[in-house]
Amino acid sequence: MSAVKIAGALLMALAGAALGFERSARVKLRARLLSALYATLGVMSEEISLLRTPLPELFGQLAERGPEETRAFFAELSAADGSPLSERWSACVNALPLGDEERGVLRALGLSLGRYDAASQCTQIEHVRAQLQRMTEEARAERDGKAKTYVGLGLSLGAMLAVILL
Amino acid sequence: MSEGFLAAAALLPDRLRDAALALPETDRGRAEEIRLRAGREPAVLLPEGERVICRGLKAGTRDMSTVLERATCSSVHAAEHELRRGFVSARGGVRVGVCGTLADGERGGMRMPSSVCIRVPRQIRGAGAAAIAKLTCPSVSVLALSPPGGGKTTFLRELVRTVSDCGTRVSLCDERAEVAAVWEGQPQFDVGRCTDVLTGAPKADAAMLLLRAMNPQVIALDEITAGQDIEAIEAAANCGVRVYATAHAAGLDELCRRPLYRQLMELHAFDVVVVISGAGECRRYEVEYL
Known part of the structure; x- marks a missing residue:
């Protein structure tokens, strides 16, 4: 058996495993991100309701001290470039590694963010949080059920390809 | 181009801003307000009236x-x-007046704005300079009078700036953010190097707070309109602090005909009344010693 064949089989096995780990990490990240967004929107709602904190200041705080998963999102938002907040919010949401439904819910919030009084603003945020909570639970269920499966499938696929090659 | 007009136009939606910036330079330089009304053509307020x-x-x-x-x-x-x-204060000293539906009475927010008036910020340095020179040497308590839109706030700003730049500690009660136009903690108009500004608080509360906290030599209040404002002036005068204030009236006679202002004059808190009349470059400042 040539060394090339062995190296090829090893690479196949590694590629399969990497694919499985990547899928598994994506499922875990989605659950963590949704959970972080749920928590962050809760902070936003409280800050708006109790302290009337202006959004640029709030985004800055969340970019520095918010959950790790959402810091880059809020850092991008707080880098004001003169465009309307709804546009910036929408662009930042589109860059998040989430599904279409989740992005749609978040984009809808961007249309009202910063345009209304505190009570209306908090009502909107809480409405979105309620939807995020359901999505977070679904994402966690997917993570618990499928993360290990993806790793196992990836490893199996890699091993199978390696065996075929050998 | 007028910086004030640019700052005001920057608040408009893009299509309206483009139209506003396409106005002739002479109109942009003279514009006092930009007005939007629901379902109507936007207009600028010029000294001679509104223009679409x-x-x-x-x-x-x-x-x-x-x-x-x-x-x-x-x-x-x-x-x-x-x-x-x-109203709401914005960057660059712009003040936006809003008219619409107040939800849930006084406790709710403003919903469905139906009219917006964007006031073009303009600091007229040297306004009433000759009158101000008489008032600062020796320093006295001053009441400035004019009809609405007659230049009281501009005069008060210049008076405050002048005495403050001479080293006098001035505390300014800027209830409606018109005199100093504080935005993010910083006055957008020059109100002098020794001026402390308290924005947003009712004048009576603000005056007491400033007397306790800032040890002022002068307290300045714009537009005396209520009994509590007069109490604030009395408190300041009793503390030995000089008072600069403004009120709506065409002259001393008209002022004294109104019960509220009669009460104010009975305090003898002011040494001088400045009556402002005329408009634009023809504005006159008459100093009357009491």
Whole structure:
């Protein structure tokens, strides 16, 4: 058996495993991100309701001290470039590694963010949080059920390809 | 181009801003306000009256929401307190007056704005300079009078700036953010190097707070309109602090005909009344010693 064949089989096995780990990490990240967004929107709602904190200041705080998963999102938002907040919010949401439904819910919030009084603003945020909570639970269920499966499938696929090659 | 007009136009939605910036330079330089009314053509207020910015271009409530969004840096909720009183202060000394529906009476926020008035900020340095020179040497308590829109606030700003730059500690009660136009903690108009500004508080509360906290030599208040304002002036005068204030009246006779201001004059808190009349470059400042 040539060394090339062995190296090829090893690479196949590694590629399969990497694919499985990547899928598994994506499922875990989605659950963590949704959970972080749920928590962050809760902070936003409280800050708006109790302290009337202006959004640029709030985004800055969340970019520095918010959950790790959402810091880059809020850092991008707080880098004001003169465009309307709804546009910036929408662009930042589109860059998040989430599904279409989740992005749609978040984009809808961007249309009202910063345009209304505190009570209306908090009502909107809480409405979105309620939807995020359901999505977070679904994402966690997917993570618990499928993360290990993806790793196992990836490893199996890699091993199978390696065996075929050998 | 007038910086004030640029700052005011920057709050408009893009299509209206483009139309406003296309106005002749002479109009932009003289514009006092930009006005939007739901379903109507936007207009600029010039000294001779309102002029439509662009025929056929109509403003909607969405445009007014955009103005508020831009004026508050996408934080209308943070300006709720101001909005309930009908205005919001923005960057560059711009003041946006809002008219619409107040939800839930005085406690709710402003919903569905139907009219917006964007005031073009303008600091007229040297306004009433000759009169101010008489008032600062020796320093006295001053009451400035004029009809609405007659230049009282401009005069008060210049008076405060002049005495403050001479080293006198001035505390300014700027209830409606018109005199100093504080935005993010910084006055947008020059009100002098020794001026401390308290924005947003009712004048009576503000005066007492400033007397306790800032040890002023002069307290300045714009537009005396209520009994509590007069109590604030009495408190300041009793503490040996000089008072600069303004009131709506065409002259001393008209002032004394109104019961509220009669009460004010009976305090003998002022040494001098400055009556402002005329408009634009023809504005006159008459100093009357009491």
